[in-house]
Amino acid sequence: MTARVRVLTDAEALADAAARHFAELARAAIAATGRFAVVLAGGATPARTYERLALGEMLSPADWERVHVFWGDERRVPPEHEDSNYRMARETLLDRVPIPARNVRRIRGEADPRQAATDYEQALREFFGAGSAPRFDLVLLGMGEDGHTASLFPGTDGLREGRRWVVAHYVEKLGAWRVTLTLAVINAAAEVVLLVSGAGKAERLREVLEGSVAAEPLPARAVRPTAGRLVWLVDAAAASLLGGEGAARGEDEP
Numbered sequence: 001m002t003a004r005v006r007v008l009t010d011a012e013a014l015a016d017a018a019a020r021h022f023a024e025l026a027r028a029a030i031a032a033t034g035r036f037a038v039v040l041a042g043g044a045t046p047a048r049t050y051e052r053l054a055l056g057e058m059l060s061p062a063d064w065e066r067v068h069v070f071w072g073d074e075r076r077v078p079p080e081h082e083d084s085n086y087r088m089a090r091e092t093l094l095d096r097v098p099i100p101a102r103n104v105r106r107i108r109g110e111a112d113p114r115q116a117a118t119d120y121e122q123a124l125r126e127f128f129g130a131g132s133a134p135r136f137d138l139v140l141l142g143m144g145e146d147g148h149t150a151s152l153f154p155g156t157d158g159l160r161e162g163r164r165w166v167v168a169h170y171v172e173k174l175g176a177w178r179v180t181l182t183l184a185v186i187n188a189a190a191e192v193v194l195l196v197s198g199a200g201k202a203e204r205l206r207e208v209l210e211g212s213v214a215a216e217p218l219p220a221r222a223v224r225p226t227a228g229r230l231v232w233l234v235d236a237a238a239a240s241l242l243g244g245e246g247a248a249r250g251e252d253e254p
């Protein structure tokens with residue numbers, strides 16, 4: 001499967017393109033199935049995308065009624081904590097759009113991580129229906145400078161999980177617990193979009209997109225939807241070391 005890599009001029013152009021792409025996918029899914037099930041990414045990069053998505057011209061109130069929001073991961077903090085991925089999305093997007101509260105399903109960072117993971121997997125199974133694959137219309141992800149995505153960090157147990165949809169694991173390098181979707185869910189999506197911004201990610205992005213298979217698998221490199229599309233939306237700073245062979249690259253094309 002070839003990943004599509006779209007290079008945007010800067011972080012603002014990346015946020016605009018990501019918001020427009022989100023809205024386009026949402027309208028298409030709502031037209032086709034009556035709903036749009038999306039996984040939001042945490043961290044800092046998506047914040048500007050969420051702010052732009054909250055602008056009126058992106059999605060109508062009727063669209064937001066049919067959007068169902070989940071998270072790719074959560075830190076072990078309460079929802080009002082400054083590190084909460086839920087709080088970031090609430091402040092930049094969810095408090096600004098008419099999405100029904102029942103359509104927002106957060107990971108309970110305040111709870112015991114293992115219980116939170118079990119509960120979240122149950123919530124996914126209830127939403128998608130027993131026995132069905134959790135096929136999200138869109139999974140938004142970021143990428144850390146170490147190549148992690150969601151809270152799948154190099155060397156962590158969650159990377160090897162093949163059955164469960166949500167796991168809790170202790171991340172040594174952070175000295176913290178995280179709850180995260182597994183690759184089983186991420187790679188079942190209809191589309192996965194990774195947002196990468198900044199020169200600090202350039203070397204790792206080159207390694208993920210163009211490097212040889214590493215002894216230590218990079219989590220972001222394991223994101224390969226089995227029957228879906230993979231799109232990288234990156235800014236020029238993050239793409240500065242890319243050679244461009246192999247991946248279908250478009251320089252800021254629509």
Ligand code: 6PG
Nearest residue numbers: 042043044045142143144149150
């Ligand atoms: C998190 C995210 C994580 C994030 C990367 C990139 O909880 O932090 O799920 O995977 O996407 O760490 O973070 P930045 O966007 O802040 O660089």
